Amino acid sequence: MTLDTTAATVPPTPTSTGxxxxxxxxxxxxxxxxxxxxxxxxxxxxxxxxxHEFxxxxxxxxxxxxxxxxxxxLLETPTQGTLAIAGEETTALDDTxxxxxxxxxxGFVFQFHHLxxxxxxxxxxMMPAIIHQGIATDEATARAEELLAAVGLAGAGHKKPGELSGGMQQRVAIARALSTxxxxxxxxxxxxxxxxxTADDIFSLMRRFNREQGSACLIVTHDPRLAARCDRVIELVDGRLTTV
Incomplete structure (x- = not known):
């Protein structure tokens, strides 16, 4: 199945403050x-x-x-240093x-989609929105339907993961990651x-959302073909970052 990366649009996030x-x-x-x-x-x-960085x-x-x-x-905390997301310093935050x-x-996308x-x-x-809001709102439903259409799965919303191919499941996982x-x-x-x-389709899809929504994306990959298509490549060796 070929992914149509132009068929639908996703509402942009608010303009960055820099x-x-x-x-x-x-x-x-x-x-x-x-x-x-x-x-x-x-x-x-x-x-x-x-x-917009990828x-x-x-x-x-x-x-x-x-x-x-x-x-x-934010699944672990650093021993030393500071970490800020969208301008919010995280190292002083409690678990809540x-x-x-x-x-x-x-948003998280993993090798194994964890649907x-x-x-x-x-x-x-819809699950992240349900967990965050405690209820399945009409807005969350509409957002989920829009995202499934955007990833080429407009007619598959009723299907369970076991009824979808690996590539289709990964598209669902991407839609889930973008739902909030x-x-x-x-x-x-x-x-x-x-x-x-399928890997090329998934990569193109992530790049598309990166451009449309303005979100930053950090992708861990061992595939040099995909890495070469990113804005920049950084390498972690023995716990230290270098620019490739």
């Missing part, structure tokens, strides 16, 4: 603090992403990519504040288990 969408300064992350096996995984990471993060296995993505996604900011400002098998494609796309108008989209090997044609 504040970086993502800003990391001196980020360090250690595990086993205070023990004989204390290990620092990230060593003073500085990184800034602005509106950046590839590469690096060998064990270099700290997953740790860095977890920190940016982190959860609120994560739900409002960040809920008991729910339809439409319900999966996130300022930052994080993608961890989103095309890693797809064939080349």
């Amino acid at each position: 504040t970086p969408i993502l800003a990391l300064r001196g980020i360090r992350k250690s595990y086993g603090l205070g023990t004989p096996v204390e290990t620092e995984v990230l060593h003073g990471i500085d990184l800034t992403l602005g509106e 950046v590839a993060l590469t690096g060998p296995s064990g270099s700290g990519k997953s740790t860095l993505l977890n920190l940016i996604g 504040g982190l959860t609120r900011l994560r739900g409002r400002a960040i 809920l098998p008991a729910f339809s494609a439409l319900e999966n796309v 108008h996130p300022r930052l989209l994080l993608a961890d090997e989103p095309t890693g288990n797809l064939d080349t044609k």
Whole structure:
């Protein structure tokens, strides 16, 4: 199935104020603090992403990519340094504040889509809004239907994940990630288990939303073809960032 990347449009997010969408300064992350096996995984990471930026993060296995993505996604907290999303400093936030900011400002796309098998494609796309608002509103339903149309799945909203191909499931996952108008989209090997044609379609789809919505996108990939199509490539080696 060929993806039509021009068939539908997605409402843009509000105009940027010029504040970086993502800003990391001196980020360090250690595990086993205070023990004989204390290990620092990230060593003073500085990184800034602005509106519309589409950046590839590469690096060998064990270099700290997953740790860095977890920190940016507010799933873990840094040992040292500052991390701001859309101008909001996160290192002083409690769990409630982190959860609120994560739900409002960040969208996640993973290699394995993590769709809920008991729910339809439409319900999966609506899930972040339902969790955030506590109810399935008409606005959330309309937004989910619009996004499914935008990813080429207008007629598949009633289907459950098991009835969809791998590429179609990943499109649902992208629609879900975009359902709350996130300022930052994080993608961890989103095309890693797809064939080349489907991977190209998924990548083009993410680039399209990046341009239309103005969100920043950080994509972890081992595919040099896809990395070369990003605005810039950064490499994480032994816990330190370099520009490729």
